Amino acid sequence: MDESVKEIEYISGQLKVGEIVTYQDISHQFGATYKKSKVILYNFYKSNKSNFVGQFIINGVIEGSTVIKFIESEKLIEEAVEKFDKIDEIYCYSVTPKTEFSLKDFAIHNQKNVINTDNLNYYHKLGLIKGPELVPVTSFKTSKLTVAEPTKTSTTTKEVSTKPKKEKTIGLMSNYVSRKQKPADTAGSKRAADPPKYQYKSRKLENKKPEKVVVSNDLEADEFDEFDDMEVDTPAPSVPAPKTKLSDIFNDDDDDEEDITEGQKEENTKIQESEQEEAIPEPEAETKEASVEPQVEPEPEAESETQEPQEPQYDEEGYLITYNTKKPKSKPKPKPRTTTETKTEIKQPVKSAVKVTKDKKSKQPSVMSFFGKKK
Amino acid sequence: MGYQDYINLSVEDELIERKEVSVVSEYDKQNDFSLESSGRRYDRQFFTMYQARLNELKTRVDSRAMKQWGNGTIKRDNKVISKVDKILNITSNQLCWVSGTIFVDLKNKLNIFNDVEKGIDDVLPQIPKSYISSEGTDDKVIMLEDESGRAILHGDDKLKDQLFVTGAIVAVLGIELQAGIFEMIEIIHPEIAPIRPMNPKSNSKIAFVSGLEISDSVNYDFKIDLLKEFFQNNPKSKDISHLVIAGNSIKETDQDIGEEYVSNNNYGSKNISKFNDKSLKLFEVFINEIISNCNISIMPGPSDPTDICLPQQPLHRSFFVNNKNYVGNNIRSLTNPSWLEIDSIRMLGTSGQNIDDIVKYLSPEDLQNKDILLKIMKSTINWQNIAPTAPDTLYCYPFENNDPFTLTNETPKVYFIGNQNEFKSELVNVNNENMLLLTIPKFNQCGQLVLLDTVDLSVEIIKFET
Numbered sequence: 001m002d003e004s005v006k007e008i009e010y011i012s013g014q015l016k017v018g019e020i021v022t023y024q025d026i027s028h029q030f031g032a033t034y035k036k037s038k039v040i041l042y043n044f045y046k047s048n049k050s051n052f053v054g055q056f057i058i059n060g061v062i063e064g065s066t067v068i069k070f071i072e073s074e075k076l077i078e079e080a081v082e083k084f085d086k087i088d089e090i091y092c093y094s095v096t097p098k099t100e101f102s103l104k105d106f107a108i109h110n111q112k113n114v115i116n117t118d119n120l121n122y123y124h125k126l127g128l129i130k131g132p133e134l135v136p137v138t139s140f141k142t143s144k145l146t147v148a149e150p151t152k153t154s155t156t157t158k159e160v161s162t163k164p165k166k167e168k169t170i171g172l173m174s175n176y177v178s179r180k181q182k183p184a185d186t187a188g189s190k191r192a193a194d195p196p197k198y199q200y201k202s203r204k205l206e207n208k209k210p211e212k213v214v215v216s217n218d219l220e221a222d223e224f225d226e227f228d229d230m231e232v233d234t235p236a237p238s239v240p241a242p243k244t245k246l247s248d249i250f251n252d253d254d255d256d257e258e259d260i261t262e263g264q265k266e267e268n269t270k271i272q273e274s275e276q277e278e279a280i281p282e283p284e285a286e287t288k289e290a291s292v293e294p295q296v297e298p299e300p301e302a303e304s305e306t307q308e309p310q311e312p313q314y315d316e317e318g319y320l321i322t323y324n325t326k327k328p329k330s331k332p333k334p335k336p337r338t339t340t341e342t343k344t345e346i347k348q349p350v351k352s353a354v355k356v357t358k359d360k361k362s363k364q365p366s367v368m369s370f371f372g373k374k375k
Numbered sequence: 376m377g378y379q380d381y382i383n384l385s386v387e388d389e390l391i392e393r394k395e396v397s398v399v400s401e402y403d404k405q406n407d408f409s410l411e412s413s414g415r416r417y418d419r420q421f422f423t424m425y426q427a428r429l430n431e432l433k434t435r436v437d438s439r440a441m442k443q444w445g446n447g448t449i450k451r452d453n454k455v456i457s458k459v460d461k462i463l464n465i466t467s468n469q470l471c472w473v474s475g476t477i478f479v480d481l482k483n484k485l486n487i488f489n490d491v492e493k494g495i496d497d498v499l500p501q502i503p504k505s506y507i508s509s510e511g512t513d514d515k516v517i518m519l520e521d522e523s524g525r526a527i528l529h530g531d532d533k534l535k536d537q538l539f540v541t542g543a544i545v546a547v548l549g550i551e552l553q554a555g556i557f558e559m560i561e562i563i564h565p566e567i568a569p570i571r572p573m574n575p576k577s578n579s580k581i582a583f584v585s586g587l588e589i590s591d592s593v594n595y596d597f598k599i600d601l602l603k604e605f606f607q608n609n610p611k612s613k614d615i616s617h618l619v620i621a622g623n624s625i626k627e628t629d630q631d632i633g634e635e636y637v638s639n640n641n642y643g644s645k646n647i648s649k650f651n652d653k654s655l656k657l658f659e660v661f662i663n664e665i666i667s668n669c670n671i672s673i674m675p676g677p678s679d680p681t682d683i684c685l686p687q688q689p690l691h692r693s694f695f696v697n698n699k700n701y702v703g704n705n706i707r708s709l710t711n712p713s714w715l716e717i718d719s720i721r722m723l724g725t726s727g728q729n730i731d732d733i734v735k736y737l738s739p740e741d742l743q744n745k746d747i748l749l750k751i752m753k754s755t756i757n758w759q760n761i762a763p764t765a766p767d768t769l770y771c772y773p774f775e776n777n778d779p780f781t782l783t784n785e786t787p788k789v790y791f792i793g794n795q796n797e798f799k800s801e802l803v804n805v806n807n808e809n810m811l812l813l814t815i816p817k818f819n820q821c822g823q824l825v826l827l828d829t830v831d832l833s834v835e836i837i838k839f840e841t
Contacts, residue, residue, distance in 0.1 A: 024604075034608050039383055056378075057601070059609070062838070066611060068601055069840040077378045088611075090381040103597035103841055110600045111592065114660055115607075115667045117698065123667065124390055127608045131393040131668035137703035 004040045006030060011044050015052060015097050020109045022094040027126045028113055034127035042092035049074070055094045055106075060084035072103075391608075393669060394579040396616035396718045396829065398707075407779050408686035408710040410772060419773040421766045425542070428778040429476055429521070432544035432759055435565035436474050440546035443563060444472050451560075456548065463523035467551050472563075474546035475521040477528075477539050477763075479736060481506040482514040484768055506735045506768065515738075519547055519557065526551070530559035537562055538754045540736045542763030564757040568786045570808040575718045575829040579616035582669075583825040585726065585793030586817030588626035588678060589661055591653035598822045601839040603664045605824075611837075615826065617717055618669050621793025621815050622676020622726025624690075625650060625658050650680050659696045662706065666698060672707040672715060676726035676794055684770040685728060685762060686779065687711040712761060712780070714787070718829045723787035727794035729755065729762035729780075730814075732769040749801050752790060752812045756805065759786075789827065791815055798823055800834045 007026050014021045023037035032040070045054040056071040062084055070093065071077045081087065094106065115123055117134055124130050444451075446458035454470040462473055483506045490496035508514055517528045517539045528547065530537075548561040587599060606612050627649040665671055675681040675690050682688050689708035692699040702708050709715070712725040733751050734742070741747060755761045762780040765771035786805060791813040798821070799814040811832045816823045822839040 035383070042382060057604075058378075058381075059611070065836050065838055067838045067840060068605060068609070070597065070601060072841075081378050081381075087381045089384040090378050091383050104593060104595060107595040107597045107600055108592045111595075111657065111660060115664055117663060117667050120667060127391075129391045129393050129606070129608060129610075129613055129668045131666075132395055132670050132705065134666065134701055135704045136700035 004032075004036075004043075007032065007037070007040050008044055011041065011095065012048075015095065018097055018099065020094055020096050020101060020106060022106075022109070022113070023092065024110075024113050031122070031126065033125070038091045041095060045092055045095050048095075051098070052095050053098055053101075054092050055096065056090055057093045058084065058087060059089045060087040070103075391610055391613050393613050394577060394616045396577050396579050396581070398617060398670065398717050402714070402716040404714040404785070405716075407714060408712055410686070410688055415772070416775075417773060419775055421771075421773050423776045424766065424771075424774045424778050425476065426522075427774070427776050428542070428760065428781050429544060431778070431781050431783055432565045433474055435759070436544055436546045436563060439566050440472055440474065440548075440563045444546075444548055444561075451548075461523035462519060462521050462526050465526060465551050465557065467554065470548075470550050470560075472546055472548040473519070473521075473526075473557075474544065475519040477541060477543045477545060478518045478520050478525065478767075479539055479541045480516040480518065481736065482508040504735065505737075507738060519545075526557040527555055528559050529556050534559055534562065538733070538737070538741075538751065540733050540754075540764050541767040542760065542765070543754075543758040544760070545758075565759045567756065567759060567805055568782045568784050570786045570788055570805060570810055571721050572808065573718075573720045573788055575720065577616065577718055578614075578828075578830050579718070580614045580826040580828055581717055581720075582615045582618045583621060583791060583793075583813065583815045583827065584618065584818050584823075585621035585676065585795075585815040586623045586819050587620070587661070588623055588817075588819040589654055589658045590626040591651055591657070594626070595657060596819050597841050598818065598839045599661060601822075601841070602818070602824065603661065605837065605839070606665055606669055607667070612669075615669060616829075618665060618671045619715065619724070619791075620671060620673040621724055621791065622674050622711055623678045623794050623817070624661075624673065624676070625654055625679050626819075627678045628654075655680075655694060656696075659694065659698070662695055663698055666701060666705045670705050670707075672709055672713075674709045674711040674713055674724065674726055674793070676711060677728055682772075684772045685711070685765055686772065687726070720789055720829060721785070721787050722789040722791065723761065724789075724791040724793065725761065727792050728769060729764070730792045730795070732762075732764045735768070736764070746799065746801075748792070748795055748797075748814050749799050749812050752792060752814070753803065756782075756786060756790065756803075756810070761790075786810065789813060789832070797821065798825060798836055800825075802832060 007030055010026065010029060011021050014025070021041070023034060023041045026032055026037035026040060027034050042054075045052060053072075054074050056074065056077055058067075058069045058071060058077070058080060060067055060069075064085075067084070069080055071080055077090070081090075115128070120128070120130075120134070441458070443449075444456045444458070447455055449456050451470060457469065457471045459465050459471045459473040462475055465471060465473060483503045485500055485502065487496060490500060517530075518525045519528050520526075528539075528549075544565060546563040547557065547559050548563075549557045549559045551557050584602070587596075589595070589599065606615070606618070628651050662671070662673075673690060675687040677683075679687070679690060680694065681690055687710060689710055692702040692708065695702055695706060695708075698706060712723060712729070715722040715724065730748060730751050733755075734747075737747070744750060755763065759782045760778070760780050761782070762769055762771070765780060766773070787810070788808075789811045793815045794817050795814040796816065797814065798816045799812075801812045803810050803812060809832065811827070811834070813825065813827070813834065815825055818824070822841075824837040824839070826835050826837065828834070
């Protein structure tokens with residue numbers, strides 16, 4: 001008993017605070033074996049029965065089956081014992097203050113006693129049964145499952161192989177998965193698949209106006225991956241080389257719906273950002289066309305930019321005025337909003353935006369037909 | 376004797392070592408139910424899956440039927456039995472046999488056309504507790520179909536013991552008395568694939584548990600703590616070499632349940648998680664406590680955070696948080712259904728959906744049978760398909776030219792089903808080999824752990840009571 005002074009002080013201290021004390025608490029607190037802790041706890045309870053409530057566990061046999069029964073109070077133990085055909089052991093599981101404790105309270109209490117698997121030798125000394133050694137798996141082992149799959153069913157492998165070939169996706173394919181597969185490639189960015197990378201990088205290189213890019217793409221990326229591909233492809237036409245890549249991409253994702261979605265995108269981008277975005281590209285077009293191309297996100301914008309230098313020739317009012325006023329627009333967006341001059345500017349670009357959309361709409365089907373031919 | 380006489384009788388602590396068992400890292404059929412992580416197609420028809428099942432089992436049922444009934448060589452009641460290749464070719468008043476797929480039409484089966492009519496085809500429908508209407512079983516229509524057509528099956532009382540569910544491949548001996556109605560006389564099932572003999576190298580026990588349904592702290596079941604404690608320091612558990620968790624480890628949160636559909640917010644941004652983070656955390660704690668002293672295999676179940684469709688794919692290793700590095704060694708995250716091979720014992724198990732769905736085809740009279748679960752399990756072995764009702768009434772991935780639920784070349788030595796209302800086991804003789812059928816009860820209801828002896832396949836249960 002002398003050895004267990006600290007333990008007894010701990011038990012009484014915890015009970016005074018209104019806490020549950022289990023034999024595992026004592027073991028984990030003082031490194032005592034589970035067996036010893038059970039003895040200490042029971043001895044404590046025996047000498048303090050009047051002040052506390054003891055909970056017990058009965059290990060035994062009822063009708064041929066091993067039964068492990070939790071008894072909430074010593075008062076109930078005799079009754080429970082009678083039901084057992086054979087009893088292997090009874091031990092004191094815990095002691096609580098006399099206030100009411102439910103099983104949930106015990107469950108919540110036990111959540112504090114979590115075994116640290118990094119130090120199992122310590123728990124083995126306490127009485128934890130020694131099981132097989134914990135062996136971490138290298139990251140490669142997880143790939144075994146995925147590698148083994150195609151071997152088992154030829155159908156699944158066929159699916160994968162036919163995937164890029166298929167021209168029509170009805171829309172129930174799990175685009176979602178492609179993101180998970182190549183998380184490292186995207187490196188933090190939530191955008192999916194390979195093709196988008198090129199253009200995103202190019203955008204990042206020119207940091208002038210990334211905010212708009214992020215907003216528009218995130219919205220679309222969350223909804224449809226294929227749409228991202230469409231967007232990303234748009235800057236490519238300005239460069240001759242990527243055309244072949246584009247065609248490949250469209251062959252992968254061919255959707256009849258894409259035409260519609262592009263149109264929707266254009267509308268959305270114009271509705272949401274028409275004032276700001278279109279106001280921005282215009283001055284850029286004046287200064288340098290090359291710089292404008294990478295900055296602009298979707299196709300329609302890029303096209304509009306290429307159109308813009310032509311339109312002033314045709315249109316009399318809008319663009320001439322905007323050019324003059326927008327020269328200082330290298331500044332960020334919020335500024336033009338606040339100034340009164342920008343109000344007039346905004347109104348005009350809106351008109352121009354409508355015109356641009358008309359132009360875009362007329363051009364888009366031609367773009368799609370272009371890709372359609374390549375199929 | 377007072378209870379004091381039993382206090383602290385256990386022997387003074389000494390290091391107790393758990394028995395080890397050989398669990399091969401790679402084995403046959405290990406990935407039979409695995410799906411590619413990418414490129415899954417849900418826009419396919421289920422026809423090729425049925426076709427694959429029929430192709431596989433028709434030859435086996437035909438060969439067995441040919442031995443028993445022949446084709447123009449055997450007489451029954453002075454009538455020569457002839458074989459009919461197609462259902463469409465059945466002629467009236469001719470004793471013949473034909474093979475095909477059973478289709479059972481029941482009033483309460485889900486029907487997409489009804490959903491479309493009611494405008495609720497875009498939400499997850501509420502699956503009925505029984506496909507049989509409350510009025511009775513009169514609305515039950517059993518049919519046999521193949522690629523040529525269908526015939527309504529009608530049987531006498533002798534066939535009442537037979538279970539009929541959609542998707543089972545059988546051969547039927549009978550006679551067409553009325554047009555389109557085939558009077559059944561006998562039924563034959565496909566030849567049963569062989570069972571691999573076992574050769575255990577250790578004398579240990581494999582533990583099975585299902586339906587832990589770990590929830591948040593408030594609703595946490597204290598019996599789970601007793602289970603953890605049993606594994607940690609109860610000397611009786613030292614013979615357990617492996618723990619198999621057969622589904623429903625995590626409890627779903629209460630959902631907005633309508634009469635006809637589960638929720639109207641199943642899609643898009645309105646989709647609300649069915650799980651709370653606290654229950655996931657407590658699940659991880661439970662796994663941590665168990666693997667500290669015992670290896671586990673864990674299968675997902677209907678309430679776990681993975682696919683709805685069978686085969687359910689393994690719980691993602693992220694759910695094991697701090698122990699995710701042990702997934703693959705100490706933790707085996709399996710599919711549902713899944714094949715296991717522990718100490719040369721070939722096992723096939725599910726988390727119970729396949730049996731639960733078949734139960735919905737049964738009449739109240741059938742369900743009064745105490746051993747109905749074992750009967751269903753035997754029937755699935757006889758049908759050589761563990762989930763015949765998929766995809767008709769059981770959500771299932773649309774496999775192409777493949778049906779993984781069909782037992783093509785092997786029947787398991789141990790066939791277990793998780794999340795049942797009670798524990799049942801039976802050793803049956805299949806092709807002169809013993810085969811063990813096992814139902815694993817829901818732990819949160821019954822508090823039972825099932826132990827299987829690896830040498831003699833004897834079974835015992837450990838009860839945890841509060």
